[in-house]
Amino acid sequence: MARQAHSTRTTTAPVSPGPSPDAEAASARPARNEGLGRILVMVYAVFALSASARSLFQILTHFERAPFAYVLSAFAAAVYVVATLSLARRGRRAWAVALAAVLVELVGVVGVGLLTVLDPQLFADATVWSRFGAGYGYVPLVLPVIGLAWLLAHRPRPEEVR
Incomplete structure (x- = not known):
């Protein structure tokens, strides 16, 4: 029987200092569409649905009663749909x-x-954004401010490619 030779030589890998405190904080924060972000997406979805239906x-x-206002309502609905889908991704x-x-x-809305x-007189009928969203409890005025704050606080990380 042949005897196997064992090497006593050990190799050491370079020691990594570990993640920086900034990297740990960034990885600890929830994704844009989790936690409170999920609530934001749900509110946008409700507005997308209600503005679309309206x-x-x-x-x-x-339509003949207020074509400008109604087309504007449809545009607002489209904006809410796009915001909902993109906030969810x-x-x-x-x-x-x-x-x-x-x-x-x-x-x-402004x-x-x-x-x-x-x-x-320009608007024969109300839209979602009329009078700063008064018909919807001014949520249409407050929602984009909250949305902007959330988006700016949750900018994509460098490793997020798409």
Whole structure:
């Protein structure tokens, strides 16, 4: 029988200093669509559904009464749908789309809110964003502010490619 030779030589791997405190803090925070982010997505989903149903009903039943307002309601619904879907996803691209949608929402609710206060005759019927979202308890005015704060606090990490 042949005897096997064992080597007594040991190898040591280079010692890594471990993750930095910043990396540990970043990995400890929940993803953008978890925790409170999930509640934000749900609120956006409710607004996407309600604004879509309202605009569809208005367009189908009495479009001639206020075409501008109803098309604007449909646009607001589309913005809420895009915001909902992009907030629910992970990655840089979804973050950028969500940021754009929430910014469009903020500009829309402030712009339409100002127009409905300064020139109420322009809108023969209310939209989701009329009077800064007064018909919805001003949630349409507060929601994009919360959405922007959440998005800016949850920027994508460098390792998130898509």
